Amino acid sequence: MTDMSYAPTRTQSPTTKLVLRFVLYILLALFALFYLMPLFVMITTSLKSLDEIRTGDLVSLPREVTFDAWRTAWSSACTGIQCEGVRPYFLNSLLIAIPAVLISTIIGALNGYVVAQWKFKGANIFFALLLFGCFIPFQVVLLPMAIVLGKLGISGTIPGLIFVHVIYGLGFTTLFFRNYYVSIPSELTKAAMIDGAGFFRIFWSIFMPLSLPIIVVSVIWQFTQIWNDFLFGVSFSQAGTQPVTVALNNIVNSTTGVKEYNVDMAAAIIAALPTLLVYVVAGKYFIRGLTAGSVKG
Amino acid sequence: MARWLQDNMPKIVLAPSFIAVMVFVYGFIGWTAWVSLTRSRLMPRYQIDSFIQYGRLADSPRFETAMENLAIFGTLFIVIAMVLGLLLAILLDQKIRTEGAIRTIYLYPMALSMIVTGTAWKWILNPELGIEATVKGWGFANFEFKWLVDPDMAIYTVVLAAVWQSSGFVMALFLAGLRSVDEEIIKAAQVDGIPTWRVYSAIIIPSMAPIFLSAFIVLAHLAIKAFDLVIALTGGGPGYATDLPATYMYAMAFSRGDIGQAASSAMVMMLVVFTIVVPYLYSELRTKDD
Numbered sequence: 001m002t003d004m005s006y007a008p009t010r011t012q013s014p015t016t017k018l019v020l021r022f023v024l025y026i027l028l029a030l031f032a033l034f035y036l037m038p039l040f041v042m043i044t045t046s047l048k049s050l051d052e053i054r055t056g057d058l059v060s061l062p063r064e065v066t067f068d069a070w071r072t073a074w075s076s077a078c079t080g081i082q083c084e085g086v087r088p089y090f091l092n093s094l095l096i097a098i099p100a101v102l103i104s105t106i107i108g109a110l111n112g113y114v115v116a117q118w119k120f121k122g123a124n125i126f127f128a129l130l131l132f133g134c135f136i137p138f139q140v141v142l143l144p145m146a147i148v149l150g151k152l153g154i155s156g157t158i159p160g161l162i163f164v165h166v167i168y169g170l171g172f173t174t175l176f177f178r179n180y181y182v183s184i185p186s187e188l189t190k191a192a193m194i195d196g197a198g199f200f201r202i203f204w205s206i207f208m209p210l211s212l213p214i215i216v217v218s219v220i221w222q223f224t225q226i227w228n229d230f231l232f233g234v235s236f237s238q239a240g241t242q243p244v245t246v247a248l249n250n251i252v253n254s255t256t257g258v259k260e261y262n263v264d265m266a267a268a269i270i271a272a273l274p275t276l277l278v279y280v281v282a283g284k285y286f287i288r289g290l291t292a293g294s295v296k297g
Numbered sequence: 298m299a300r301w302l303q304d305n306m307p308k309i310v311l312a313p314s315f316i317a318v319m320v321f322v323y324g325f326i327g328w329t330a331w332v333s334l335t336r337s338r339l340m341p342r343y344q345i346d347s348f349i350q351y352g353r354l355a356d357s358p359r360f361e362t363a364m365e366n367l368a369i370f371g372t373l374f375i376v377i378a379m380v381l382g383l384l385l386a387i388l389l390d391q392k393i394r395t396e397g398a399i400r401t402i403y404l405y406p407m408a409l410s411m412i413v414t415g416t417a418w419k420w421i422l423n424p425e426l427g428i429e430a431t432v433k434g435w436g437f438a439n440f441e442f443k444w445l446v447d448p449d450m451a452i453y454t455v456v457l458a459a460v461w462q463s464s465g466f467v468m469a470l471f472l473a474g475l476r477s478v479d480e481e482i483i484k485a486a487q488v489d490g491i492p493t494w495r496v497y498s499a500i501i502i503p504s505m506a507p508i509f510l511s512a513f514i515v516l517a518h519l520a521i522k523a524f525d526l527v528i529a530l531t532g533g534g535p536g537y538a539t540d541l542p543a544t545y546m547y548a549m550a551f552s553r554g555d556i557g558q559a560a561s562s563a564m565v566m567m568l569v570v571f572t573i574v575v576p577y578l579y580s581e582l583r584t585k586d587d
Contacts, residue, residue: 130318141325
């Protein structure tokens with residue numbers, strides 16, 4: 001729509017146009033390099049031996065490709081006194097993320113369904129309160145949450161972290177579903193009620209079949225948030241229940257022994273792989289989640 | 298009974314979430330606000346004792362640095378990410394054949410954890426083996442680049458990494474905005490011979506004001522919450538040169554055992570968010586009701 005061919009020819013000769021296009025592509029390529037460079041450096045560094053790293057060239061390809069750093073990062077790198085690599089923590093992250101994503105998405109779907117289709121006095125106030133909860137800096141709830149988790153007997157456990165992620169994920173999941181269901185005409189619900197269908201029946205047979213796209217958005221958003229979380233992970237876990245982001249940070253900042261930059265990089269890539277994979281496979285939905293979270297409907 | 302259940306089902310379904318929000322969001326904010334007015338140290342105490350903790354914050358050079366850093370980091374991060382995001386969106390809006398691929402490349406950092414981003418940049422900016430060694434290796438023997446360990450410059454490495462991570466997202470927001478501008482107006486302007494840059498500066502960009510606002514809110518929010526990135530990239534150092542209110546709060550809560558300071562610094566963060574987000578949410582919700 002901003003095609004230059006709309007512009008009158010007297011302002012741009014074919015040569016200037018060609019030069020402009022050329023400059024444009026050069027600029028785009030330079031920016032692409034800027035965004036790709038850290039990933040490139042991470043991958044190449046992880047495939048080099050420590051000796052090669054010490055001779056110091058960030059951007060050169062490895063002279064000799066070795067997967068030793070990957071093996072170490074996965075199964076024997078030290079996160080403090082323990083030296084089991086990121087594997088157990090990777091597993092922890094899965095054990096936290098999968099239930100938390102499912103539970104918060106299901107509750108969010110039901111909440112969104114009520115707020116959008118079963119309007120009653122106070123439903124909008126609830127939604128506003130919930131929405132504001134998305135914006136609070138979590139530092140403001142860290143201390144009381146630590147106490148409550150202790151009282152519930154789940155502090156430092158994986159169920160405790162699942163609980164925290166479900167609670168503070170509800171705002172966004174409700175928002176996604178509410179905005180999606182609000183565009184479905186309420187006559188549909190009314191007609192179904194006249195036909196004798198109840199609350200859950202309408203949800204299950206009418207709304208669920210329409211909801212696949214928004215379920216995908218919600219699942220991807222929640223998974224990315226929870227997998228990448230560090231603040232809750234570092235505050236509410238203990239040795240053995242830490243998620244992979246906390247383990248990665250511990251590996252990188254562990255002060256014992258020789259600094260193994262290649263292991264750090266391999267561990268970082270491992271920690272990034274699940275969300276990167278989700279992004280590559282379902283980027284469209286990832287972006288929809290991002291924009292839905294910022295441009296409120 | 299069944300009838301009552303049927304009628305009240307929506308409320309029953311909403312009730313647990315409502316209680317959860319009232320307790321775990323608003324109740325907890327209230328708790329933190331209360332404790333920020335006490336002399337709590339290692340354990341929370343509930344005896345209110347004026348604004349002593351806020352006085353301690355005001356006297357703390359470390360917290361002063363943290364607030365200064367938030368101002369520097371927040372301003373630079375928001376401005377650079379917005380300008381870069383807008384520039385990238387405009388460049389990509391010129392009927393680029395490989396747009397999909399380029400967009401994917403610009404946006405992928407947003408899928409990464411801040412800890413991964415921090416780890417990667419920490420290595421790239423490593424004063425001995427990172428960029429410095431690489432450029433030296435190219436024959437510039439006197440090249441120096443030690444921002445990461447320079448107390449005056451380290452905060453700018455946080456800006457760099459944060460911009461790298463988030464500018465692609467701003468681009469995606471702006472690109473969607475550019476695409477939603479009425480094409481007829483643009484065509485009419487171009488038929489009138491108005492140059493492309495004027496079309497952008499006078500027609501397209503002004504019509505995207507709501508998107509600027511959204512981008513600003515999201516970036517401001519990211520800036521105030523930035524915690525993991527600082528932890529992974531600089532650890533708040535050298536010394537506490539790159540401390541932010543978020544890292545200050547965490548240090549007070551979990552390593553210094555100073556709950557009063559943790560609570561009051563959290564409330565300061567809360568206030569900063571409040572002043573930015575409340576007017577925005579208020580206007581958003583109001584326009585919805587109209």
